[in-house]
Amino acid sequence: MKKQLNASLMISLAAALFSASPMTQAASQEIAVMAWGTTWEQGLQVVADKFEKQTGIHVVPVTQSGSADGYARLQSMQDAPKIDIWFSTSSLAARVTPDKKLFAPIPDAALSNVSALIPGAKAPTWVAAYYYPLSIIYRPTLVTHPITAWADLWKPEFKDSLAVPDVQTYQARMLMVSALTHGGSIDNVDPGFTALKQLRPNIAMFYGSDSDSRRALAQGEVSVLIGPPSQAKPLSDAGVDVTVVSPKPAPVMFDVMTLVNTPKQAMALKFIDFVLSAESQSTISTLYNMGPVNHNVKAAPELAAVLPKESDQVSFDEAKINDHVAQWNERFNAEISR
Structure with missing residues (x-):
């Protein structure tokens, strides 16, 4: 009986150690973000690195060639999405995010920076990361x-x-x-x-x-x-x-972040809010030449000179x-x- 108890205890300990292994912990402390390659390389990579240093949450980039390509990939994994945040144009996001199975709402209460957003930068199912003119x-x-x-x-x-x-x-x-x-x-x-x-x-x-x-x-x-x-x-x-x-009339557009319906929504919302912070908005404006959606942030000088x-x-x-x-x-x- 004692041997059986010892054996059971050892199995339980082994299972606990496995579940708490560094690899398992790392996987639970990461989110996947799908965006355009240029967007990631020129701005979001720096933002994601700072986010990881501050929160310990690792951001895994997934590259899409375009919004339509990204949405098609999301649809193919609809029953078990492996993407936690999807970057899209505001136009496509407005069309597809009413799908409650694939997308989750982004509550204002989860965003500490929501009150700083410029008009038009927030909808119930998406929030803008930056804006740009044609x-x-x-x-x-x-x-x-x-x-x-x-x-x-x-x-x-x-x-x-x-x-x-x-x-x-x-x-x-x-x-x-x-x-x-x-x-x-x-x-x-x-x-x-x-x-x-x-x-x-x-x-x-x-x-x-x-x-x-x-x-x-x-x-x-x-x-x-x-x-x-x-x-x-x-x-x-x-x-x-x-x-x-940027002559008149200058169409202004948003690229936005959407929250995919996965078990990692809490961590994903932290990243979305981090992108909206003054520090991140300044980084995106400077490195990627995009207009900040946080009204407390001025556009980078070179960009400000050409914005309409x-x-x-x-x-x-x-x-x-x-x-x-x-x-x-x-x-x-x-x-x-x-």
Whole structure:
């Protein structure tokens, strides 16, 4: 009987030691965050390292090529998600996060920095990590005159010179700019499509990958790139001389954090709140050239110089974008991109 008790005790001790092993403890003290590779490398990695030092929670990065790719991967693991936080555009997040099986709400009470957020940066199921405008990035040595307005891009001197995002990239904002600058609106995109057809001779490439468009600008295959100011940062760091302007109307967009429905929500919320802190927002603005969503943080000086004035900024109803973007994309592919 005594031997049986000793044997049982040894088995219990062994099980306890195994459950408390460093590997098991480490796994329980980590979260997985899925984001774009550039976003991670240029800003979030530094934030995640600081977060781990302060909390002991390790952040495992998972790279997505785009928001749609990330969402497809989440759907494939819906019954047992292995991602705790997913970065997305606000437009896609607004469409998919009502799925209560896959996503959890982000309560204001869990965020110590929620009161510092700028307008529009928080929804029940997502919170913005940063904001950015759609801007014009160009190589000053490759253009005849400085670019100051959207209308400049339609000039004949820019024939075969532009890298322009397709409709699905940056939430159809180039279509919105084309519409607004030619008498249309989100409810009347016909002038936008007509304007893009007129712009077509000047467009050397439509892109869905930021890295492809940056490469084209760096190599001189195009002289102008339409995209957020963050596109200019790696080019400048590599010694490529670029100029950024954000003319009126300047669409402003958010990239956001969503909370996936996993057992690690408490740790994930800590990371989300940490990203919203003044220290992290300053890091993201400086390293990644994105606008801070914490109103107590000023944009990095270089970025502040190219951000649009508040009076020049425009925003759009994400529900309308979501309702129409598939139709717009079909029309874009049929009439313009081919």
